[in-house]
Amino acid sequence: MHDVEKRSTALPVEFRAAVEGAGSVLSGYAARYNRYSQNLGGFVEQVAPGAFAKSLGDKVSVIARYNHDDNYLLGTTEAGTLVLVSDDEGLRYDVDLPDTTAGNDVGKLAARGDLRYSSFAFHVLEDEWSVTEQGFPLRTLLNVQLVDVAPVNTPAYLDTSTGLRSLAEHLHMDVEQVQAAPLEEIRSLLNGEEIAPKIPDAEVRGEEQEDSSGQGDTHPLVNLRQRELELLKLK
Structure with a gap:
């Protein structure tokens, strides 16, 4: 309980x-x-x-x-x-x-x-x-x-921490992720909307300097967001 x-x-x-x-x-x-x-x-x-x-x-x-x-x-x-x-x-x-x-x-x-x-x-x-x-x-x-x-x-x-945990469970996220996420992102997830993953500029620049063959692995942040969206669709 x-x-x-x-x-x-x-x-x-x-x-x-x-x-x-x-x-x-x-x-x-x-x-x-x-x-x-x-x-x-x-x-x-x-x-x-x-x-x-x-x-x-x-x-x-x-x-x-x-x-x-x-x-x-x-x-x-x-x-x-x-x-x-x-x-x-x-x-x-x-x-x-x-x-x-x-x-x-x-x-x-x-x-x-x-x-x-x-x-x-x-x-x-x-x-x-x-x-x-x-x-x-x-x-x-x-x-x-x-x-x-x-x-x-x-x-x-x-104490409203229980409410935040409930929101985090609903979104299949950690409480820390919910607290750090922009309001627009939380709103989109609650509405079942797909959102474009945000990758830090520094990491984007680093990827641009890698081999131009484009055969690198998918960014871990993209994998995380894709997984969250898949879980939402399964509900």
Whole structure:
């Protein structure tokens, strides 16, 4: 299984104070569907409707934690203190805040309007790659396994190295090659277009000085690019 990833949404967290017979409730959207993320280091990302269907259908155990911290447990789906619902907007959560230091602190912060972001942690089960209308690499999360949902202080996109590895696997390249490749080249490969191999000028000049019979071997960079294109066509 892939590493745990975390993503955030910039939507205010809702707080409903306790009333007679019911405790305080914290609500928010951990994810929103079909919304492009910020630049995640060479690509953007969106969550497809239905990405959480398997987790919700299989009743996967999910917890709510403040800032994804185990020391600030707020609720769990197993205990029924955390409820998750996928609607047209995205993945909504409602958590009954516990009468603990963590629960009371989070409730007071939310009531004052200090908690304005939500987040979710997940393992990717299925994703796909394409490009945006502007030609930027786009990763779409199709199926994920939820780990937790969380109200957070800042909507930070943490480690996105797993996303880069996914892009590299899709293109049959190393992560280092993806990071070094021009955006135009990545775009062409995602679109299934053939691209002309680029050979450093110094090596071109060196080849021109070789035997003019033209019987030299194919340049290794050309072989690499031809192999990558062949693999793409086989997908």
